[in-house]
Amino acid sequence: xxxxxxxxxxxxxxxxxxxxxxxxxxxxxxxxxxxxxxxxxxxxxxxxxxxxxxxxxxxxxxxxxxxxxxxxxxxxxxxxxxxxxxxxxxxxxxxxxxxxxxxxxxxxxxxxxxxxxxxxxxxxxxxxxxxxxxxxxxxxxxxxxxxxxxxxxxxxxxxxxxxxxxxxxxxxxxxxxxxxxxxxxxxxxxxxxxxxxxxxxxxxxxxxxxxxxxxxxxxxxxxxxxxxxxxxxxxxxxxxxxxxxxxxxxxxxxxxxxxxxxxxxxxxxxxxxxxxxxxxxxxxxxxxxxxxxxxxxxxxxxxxxxxxxxxxxxxxxxxxxxxxxxxxxxxxxxxxxxxxxxxxxxxxxxxxxxxxxxxxxxxxxxxxxxxxxxxxxxxxxxxxxxxxxxxxxxxxxxxxxxxxxxxxxxxxxxxxxxxxxxxxxxxxxxxxxxxxxxxxxxxxxxxxxxxxxxxxxxxxxxxxxxxxxxxxxxxxxxxx
Amino acid sequence: xxxxxxxxxxxxxxxxxxxxxxxxxxxxxxxxxxxxxxxxxxxxxxxxxxxxxxxxxxxxxxxxxxxxxxxxxxxxxxxxxxxxxxxxxxxxxxxxxxxxxxxxxxxxxxxxxxxxxxxxxxxxxxxxxxxxxxxxxxxxxxxxxxxxxxxxxxxxxxxxxxxxxxxxxxxxxxxxxxxxxxxxxxxxxxxxxxxxxxxxxxxxxxxxxxxxxxxxxxxxxxxxxxxxxxxxxxxxxxxxxxxxxxxxxxxxxxxxxxxxxxxxxxxxxxxxxxxxxxxxxxxxxxxxxxxxxxxxxxxxxxxxxxxxxxxxxxxxxxxxxxxxxxxxxxxxxxxxxxxxxxxxxxxxxxxxxxxxxxxxxxxxxxxxxxxxxxxxxxxxxxxxxxxxxxxxxxxxxxxxxxxxxxxxxxxxxxxxxxxxxxxxxxxxxxxxxxxxxxxxxxxxxxxxxxxxxxxxxxxxxxxxxxxxxxx
Numbered sequence: 034x035x036x037x038x039x040x041x042x043x044x045x046x047x048x049x050x051x052x053x054x055x056x057x058x059x060x061x062x063x064x065x066x067x068x069x070x071x072x073x074x075x076x077x078x079x080x081x082x083x084x085x086x087x088x089x090x091x092x093x094x095x096x097x098x099x100x101x102x103x104x105x106x107x108x109x110x111x112x113x114x115x116x117x118x119x120x121x122x123x124x125x126x127x128x129x130x131x132x133x134x135x136x137x138x139x140x141x142x143x144x145x146x147x148x149x150x151x152x153x154x155x156x157x158x159x160x161x162x163x164x165x166x167x168x169x170x171x172x173x174x175x176x177x178x179x180x181x182x183x184x185x186x187x188x189x190x191x192x193x194x195x196x197x198x199x200x201x202x203x204x205x206x207x208x209x210x211x212x213x214x215x216x217x218x219x220x221x222x223x224x225x226x227x228x229x230x231x232x233x234x235x236x237x238x239x240x241x242x243x244x245x246x247x248x249x250x251x252x253x254x255x256x257x258x259x260x261x262x263x264x265x266x267x268x269x270x271x272x273x274x275x276x277x278x279x280x281x282x283x284x285x286x287x288x289x290x291x292x293x294x295x296x297x298x299x300x301x302x303x304x305x306x307x308x309x310x311x312x313x314x315x316x317x318x319x320x321x322x323x324x325x326x327x328x329x330x331x332x333x334x335x336x337x338x339x340x341x342x343x344x345x346x347x348x349x350x351x352x353x354x355x356x357x358x359x360x361x362x363x364x365x366x367x368x369x370x371x372x373x374x375x376x377x378x379x380x381x382x383x384x385x386x387x388x389x390x391x392x393x394x395x396x397x398x399x400x401x402x403x404x405x406x407x408x409x410x411x412x413x414x415x416x417x418x419x420x421x422x423x424x425x426x427x428x429x430x431x432x433x434x435x436x437x438x439x440x441x442x443x444x445x446x447x448x449x450x451x452x453x454x455x456x457x458x459x460x461x462x463x464x465x466x467x468x469x470x471x472x473x474x475x476x477x478x479x480x481x482x483x484x485x486x487x488x489x490x491x492x493x494x495x496x497x498x499x500x501x502x503x504x505x506x507x508x509x510x511x512x513x
Numbered sequence: 514x515x516x517x518x519x520x521x522x523x524x525x526x527x528x529x530x531x532x533x534x535x536x537x538x539x540x541x542x543x544x545x546x547x548x549x550x551x552x553x554x555x556x557x558x559x560x561x562x563x564x565x566x567x568x569x570x571x572x573x574x575x576x577x578x579x580x581x582x583x584x585x586x587x588x589x590x591x592x593x594x595x596x597x598x599x600x601x602x603x604x605x606x607x608x609x610x611x612x613x614x615x616x617x618x619x620x621x622x623x624x625x626x627x628x629x630x631x632x633x634x635x636x637x638x639x640x641x642x643x644x645x646x647x648x649x650x651x652x653x654x655x656x657x658x659x660x661x662x663x664x665x666x667x668x669x670x671x672x673x674x675x676x677x678x679x680x681x682x683x684x685x686x687x688x689x690x691x692x693x694x695x696x697x698x699x700x701x702x703x704x705x706x707x708x709x710x711x712x713x714x715x716x717x718x719x720x721x722x723x724x725x726x727x728x729x730x731x732x733x734x735x736x737x738x739x740x741x742x743x744x745x746x747x748x749x750x751x752x753x754x755x756x757x758x759x760x761x762x763x764x765x766x767x768x769x770x771x772x773x774x775x776x777x778x779x780x781x782x783x784x785x786x787x788x789x790x791x792x793x794x795x796x797x798x799x800x801x802x803x804x805x806x807x808x809x810x811x812x813x814x815x816x817x818x819x820x821x822x823x824x825x826x827x828x829x830x831x832x833x834x835x836x837x838x839x840x841x842x843x844x845x846x847x848x849x850x851x852x853x854x855x856x857x858x859x860x861x862x863x864x865x866x867x868x869x870x871x872x873x874x875x876x877x878x879x880x881x882x883x884x885x886x887x888x889x890x891x892x893x894x895x896x897x898x899x900x901x902x903x904x905x906x907x908x909x910x911x912x913x914x915x916x917x918x919x920x921x922x923x924x925x926x927x928x929x930x931x932x933x934x935x936x937x938x939x940x941x942x943x944x945x946x947x948x949x950x951x952x953x954x955x956x957x958x959x960x961x962x963x964x965x966x967x968x969x970x971x972x973x974x975x976x977x978x979x980x981x982x983x984x
Contacts, residue, residue, distance in 0.1 A: 038585050039589045039592060040585045043548070044544065044547070046544075077581055078578055079576060218530060221529075225533060226532075248622075252621075432747070435747050435749060436747040440612070440617060443610055444612055445610045446610040446611065447609055447610050448609035472519075481528065485528050486528060487535075490535055490539045495601075497543070497592075497598060498598045498599075498601040498602040500589065501589060501595050501599060
């Protein structure tokens with residue numbers, strides 16, 4: 034199940050909230066959350082639920098043993114348990130996510146094996162495996178005590194807010210809240226606002242951006258070789274909006290739903306498209322993933338403490354893995370390494386230069402790097418990557434602009450502006466400004482009250498309309 | 514200062530409480546409504562289709578999770594008030610920008626193959642350069658008696674919709690260009706499918722050599738006929754004239770080709786109402802102009818429209834409207850004109866479920882839903898319909914092999930043959946397994962007429978259906 038499914042919005046979530054709020058004590062509330070989370074996972078992947086629960090069991094058991102070994106001062110034993118957890122987690126993600134990729138490459142080189150097995154990717158495995166890894170490593174580092182109750186650990190791992198699409202919540206951040214959390218009006222109110230903003234970002238903005246990108250440059254499986262230069266650029270811009278609005282919308286909804294029941298998850302995005310350098314961008318984009326790689330790969334490998342050459346190597350490893358984490362395909366690796374190159378260039382030369390460069394120029398540079406990065410991300414074959422990049426530079430022999438692109442731009446010009454504004458903190462800043470003045474100005478108070486009270490309902494209904502409208506897919510089915 | 518702080522806190526709390534209360538009120542009301550099964554629609558008037566049904570449970574569907582996907586689809590598809598929500602979503606999308614010259618594209622345009630133009634063109638044997646019938650004018654008042662009074666089945670109830678259409682095959686529509694109140698279907702040339710199509714027609718010609726004459730008519734759509742070339746310049750739609758020429762050039766001498774493009778283009782220039790604006794079909798006038806061309810190739814004199822009784826049904830909103838929901842179309846619907854044959858208005862129809870009954874050739878659809886007025890012609894798409902002309906005893910017979918463009922065309926054959934067989938090749942195989950040759954021999958048919966709109970020649974599944982019939 035995904036959050037933008039009407040089944041989730043109007044059947045799963047209301048039932049979950051209703052029963053949750055009716056439950057008296059925290060134990061019952063946690064049971065409610067757990068049962069719903071397992072149901073949520075099973076809704077799309079009934080078989081792989083066993084994998085999720087099994088992996089949680091393995092990690093729970095190992096973490097308990099690490100704790101026991103450490104209490105008894107057996108460092109080697111603790112380390113051995115920790116290594117076995119890494120093997121189990123990386124092994125499971127390796128088998129289920131990367132077998133096809135590895136064997137496919139092997140086959141391309143050696144001709145063996147004859148058939149590459151196709152293994153269906155268990156939904157959310159990339160996210161929940163990293164959560165469990167961080168849990169075991171944190172226990173090993175004695176940053177957090179092992180969770181004695183399997184139910185509680187399973188709740189942390191499977192919690193439907195973040196289990197399948199992040200943010201990658203660290204156990205240490207929510208350990209306390211699993212058994213001790215209080216819900217205030219403020220939490221529910223801010224949770225509602227956050228959730229509905231995320232919902233609308235997904236249902237109203239991201240879905241239409243994706244539609245526009247498909248219209249302009251073709252679908253992922255069927256890239257249009259005939260697209261004009263303008264269509265390629267506009268299509269990639271639409272995709273650039275889509276990927277941020279879509280991904281951050283899921284995080285918004287997760288954070289919002291967490292708040293409604295008293296969980297405080299860390300922010301996952303901080304308006305990445307307003308960044309002024311690639312370095313800055315990666316501090317704002319998918320924060321829970323980049324901090325994961327920083328804390329569990331980069332720093333343990335020595336970070337920047339072992340000389341420049343080693344630092345570059347460490348960065349290379351991190352960005353190779355970051356790319357590979359996004360999908361078992363070379364284009365994702367390329368995408369990761371692409372950023373590695375820019376980060377190294379910035380570290381060595383550019384950031385110093387940038388101090389004198391005008392803001393606009395720095396921002397434009399960042400946006401260009403990001404847009405071309407998304408070309409690598411979206412197109413799965415090198416041929417398609419070349420088609421799009423060639424098309425953007427007018428090398429495909431197509432017109433600069435065609436009638437359809439002109440039409441589409443005019444038909445969506447206000448939408449593009451809206452999508453761009455939604456990528457900036459503009460609305461949030463105005464809201465904060467109003468909020469600061471509600472004690473002194475009646476006008477500000479009225480405006481604030483109206484927006485705050487009405488906006489979530491309007492966004493909910495608007496999103497419903499768009500989701501119903503999208504379920505109607507007129508161009509797929511038709512009777513001649 | 515302390516006062517300001519107090520006010521701020523008091524006001525913040527008040528806003529928060531009100532916000533949470535209102536949100537949960539609406540949220541839970543919506544949820545309750547969406548869980549009320551009886552509130553869920555099972556048919557969408559707006560889209561003219563049956564909505565998803567609750568999926569049947571099976572162990573396999575459960576294990577793979579497809580059962581849950583189907584529930585999600587059902588839940589969204591039959592959402593209470595879906596037509597209202599869809600109108601809202603269309604309304605919102607209208608605010609996304611401007612449409613100068615009211616042009617919009619709906620749907621996804623597919624890439625086209627390059628049409629080979631270096632061909633040895635086959636010219637049509639004879640061409641009509643004169644116009645035999647008076648040019649029709651839109652909106653003439655009809656004073657004819659109601660059709661369907663001659664036999665046929667009982668008249669449909671008000672707002673009725675055609676039976677047996679819900680299980681119709683799904684086909685890809687591609688994209689639609691709209692200019693103001695008119696829609697135009699994009700056409701992309703697919704060489705391999707076009708070649709498969711000519712193979713099928715050639716095979717029919719081969720098999721029926723010495724048994725019957727085979728005619729092929731590929732109908733261009735309004736995109737090319739009604740939009741002049743300057744307007745089409747820069748649009749990503751393939752040139753249909755080139756495509757049809759390519760197809761015809763690959764047909765061998767066993768097949769008589771009927772070139773419709775130029776005569777339709779001329780008739781359009783003369784201001785004739787050949788294609789609907791809100792629907793992808795042609796009008797009876799478009800069909801009549803093509804009938805004239807066919808007669809020229811056959812070497813016979815076309816029956817004048819005077820031999821028919823003109824019937825008009827106003828307020829038609831067709832497939833383009835259904836897909837785009839444009840106000841401009843709603844405010845200016847099409848008029849369906851139908852020619853009722855004077856000899857007979859009755860035919861024997863084999864329906865998609867295999868049952869057989871009499872039905873009107875032209876049905877009075879005045880009271881029918883605005884979306885179904887094209888079903889005035891031959892009761893829509895059916896596996897087989899047979900018309901017997903009581904005024905003819907010469908034993909002449911033809912078979913028309915068509916998709917829905919043929920519906921407006923079929924009535925013009927009635928006066929010319931003693932028996933007209935109408936086969937919709939998409940549904941024929943559901944009920945019959947006789948191949949075309951056996952059918953022709955069995956019924957002593959002399960003319961076999963393929964009438965296909967150009968979009969059918971880019972659709973692999975349709976051509977596969979045709980190939981099945983030809984065998």
